[in-house]
Amino acid sequence: MLWTWFRRKRASGFSASSTAQEVTQGIHATALTAIVTGATSGIGIETARVLALRGVHVVMGIRNMESGREVKEAILRDNSNAKIDMMELDLSSMESVRKFAFQFNSCGLPLNILVNNAGIMATPFKLSKDNIELQFATNHIGHFLLTNLLLETMKRTAIEQRKEGRIVNVSSRRHQLSYPEGIQFDKINDKSGYNSLSAYGQSKLCNVLHVNELARHKGYLIGGMPGIGGTYQEMFEEDEGSAITANSVSPGPIATNLYRYHGLIDGSSFFWTWNWKGYSIRYQYSGNHGPALVLIHGFGANSDHWRKNISVLAESHRVYSIDLIGYGYSDKPNPREIGDGSFYTFETWATQLNEFCLDVVKDEAFFICNSIGGVVGLQAAVIAPKICRGILLLNISLRMLHITKQPWFARPFIKSFQRLLRDTAAGKFFFKAVATKESVRNILSQCYHDTSKVTDELVQVILSPGLEPGAAEVFLEFICYSGGPLPEDLLPLVKCPVLIGWGDKDPWEPIEMGRNYSNFDSVEDFIVLPNVGHCPQDEAPHLVNPLVESFVARHAKSSSTTSKVN
Template sequence: MASTSSPTLHLSTELKFPFDPSHRRRRKSTFAPSLSSGKTVRSREPIAVRYRRHASPPSSSTVPNAVLKGHTTQDRVQGDEAPCPPQLEVQSRVWNWRGYSIRYQCCGDSGPALVLIHGFGANSDHWRKNIPVLAKSHRVYAIDLIGYGYSDKPNPRDFGDDLFYTFETWATQINDFSVQVVKDKAFFICNSIGGVVGLQAAVMQPEICRGIVILNISLRMLHIKKQPWYGRPLIRSFQNLLRNTMLGKFFFNSVATPESVEGILCQCYHDTSQVTDELVQKILQPGLEPGAVDVFLEFICYSGGPLPEELLPLVKCPVLIAWGDKDPWEPIELGRAFRNFDSVEDFVVLPDVGHCPQDEAPHLVNPLVESFVARHAAPSTAST
């Protein structure tokens, strides 16, 4: 969920503190003028701007937004005008990985395999609006990265000077999961830091990944390489302070409350009506599990590892990048540069959407995933 980026040296930027607790659930709607009556009516037609690689982006003032191909607003309309068809059952299972219990969810028994990878502070429940829809024509797996959700949370101090919670660890987990559980090549569908995980996994074992869809990837602006030399000692000192004193636990306890989680979500969701009590609980509850505080502090003190711009040139599979243009944490102005990489075949702007498009705007994200997978899926006989 939360980003690890910041354009400044504000060291609390993992969760973009301080936030305004009063910034909650302001309902936002997209409206369009009625051509027939002159009145204002709610627009039901989702739109997105698609930028092909190496093509000049259209001017928003002269070129209308392109409607997502093959997509209708059926899912939204059915909720108001027709009974919804029964959804496929989503199963929650446990996978033993190197002696650790890993929670994952799965749904669907035919079609290409998709592995859904969540962002920082989130878990596989953040894909709850995507799993049953995509499972109609795919085998869908959503995993809790080790340290998050309801997967085990080993204490990072048990590994001595070696870092455990790294993108290499999570990438290895994803690749092993694809081999041992999915038992097939897979498409990786990723959000935020999950995008870095998916890219790292594809670089480490390119024979496993068939393609990657990335939603608002973390730019990792607190990475040591992106900090001026004079700021690096300050960052290290603050990280040591969080790790080795009670300040870190105090910071975590201030975050791990319903009010704080709601406030953080209302920052990163442009449509704050999507920040429901259900969502708050699905993000918060696993964070109250034993060991969660140590994982939290370990990762926000992790300023090394790969950057997305270092991984993209090494990826051999096709990549689609979609970006909510109202993301306050990962500015789309910086993200647009990624469309110039050879591996990125498409850069899609999601209008009026924040940092977590899969949950805030699934009616835009699900068709994007379906069309991307359809373009690149080869016949597969594997099934669960």
């Protein structure tokens, strides 16, 4: 079903799975010239290849000339008629950008298309040669300056050829997730407040704003910019026939080496989206053989919380890590707008999990769960026992705030307090106090025994999705959800094998209480994880990954006899 959705044709006649070669079929562009930055990998290679295939004279702006030669030779092997050149361009250096633009403008070529594609993502803090934070310098400043220096040539080409020019900035959905205050103009080079992902989002936001401003005018000349020279000046011309169309584009999840610096994606795991009941659900996938594993996160977390497990487990398994609806980068529908009754329940999430296995995994799967994700996994296995082959529970939530675990005399007060949070401004105020770097760091430092594992990256992994629209309503809805199943209700009903792993230093889910679950017939063993807190998969992956592998190996059938889920 997933691939059917991807291949569904839109009004354009193309779908999300259409290739550049398919989209450009029948186009003859022999009179056009294009510059493509970052043309030695990923999207840049494919852009250069397909443009050349359609007859465009392509100039690759590249930093590594040796890699450029290899790409050029590969393109020429497949298309001996390709017109393709390469010129050195380091977008992190304004000197290099100016040299590239001068050389191109001096060679007498026209310029119809400029694809500002090159970029870096989530790099450690570093300053460029011009003493500008590296991602801001490379992704925004370099392309901003390059566009400015080439714009006169583009306008002249448009006038002479009577053809619209095209400027395309390759941005990212991440532009929505810059720093909370937006672009930190006065803190671009502030190492103390640097966050690699937010800095990337900031640079991508600048790409979008740059193009939005270009798109407002047919001709766009920039006399200067702070950090580039002079003051910020704009001069606009309305030359008939000199129109240049400017667009930014988010390419979606593409498997490129852009992620090489990104701890959340190590180059072997990639983001995808799945349409579930009209909602966009994010998941990660890695591995192409072996039993299927679905990793299920806990409250307030997301699929990135398994970033230390995915690539290791993918060496011998097909690994999926999913954002439950309402969390991570999955959609967060407002529960008040859905109808009567609760929406964010274990039944909802269990249904999502089972249908994910049917639509995307297309196979039986082992559920690897942390915290409340364990309750989701158990509920899913009870609802559809043929889908789940086994469950590994890591510090499953005891649900100590469940209404049945409260003294009878306190229950009315608890209900009143929940209504206060959910129905008044007090709830939003409470959420705003929690959704800060300081609060998230403090909470994580409580539940991780080894606080050195509470890094800036981890804080950002947990915090960033919580700043998205709708996150507050989901948060308040769940903390007011004191009903639903308990682990002790579900374990007797589960038909598949269950293994429990427990960090013995968990301050929220005491191991003494967790041990009681080992008495259920479905639980084959209870493993103590020494000196580990509530999130063993992230705090102690060296303990968890082998535990997962051995559990799955015991219960996985040979690949020749594995039955598919219909």
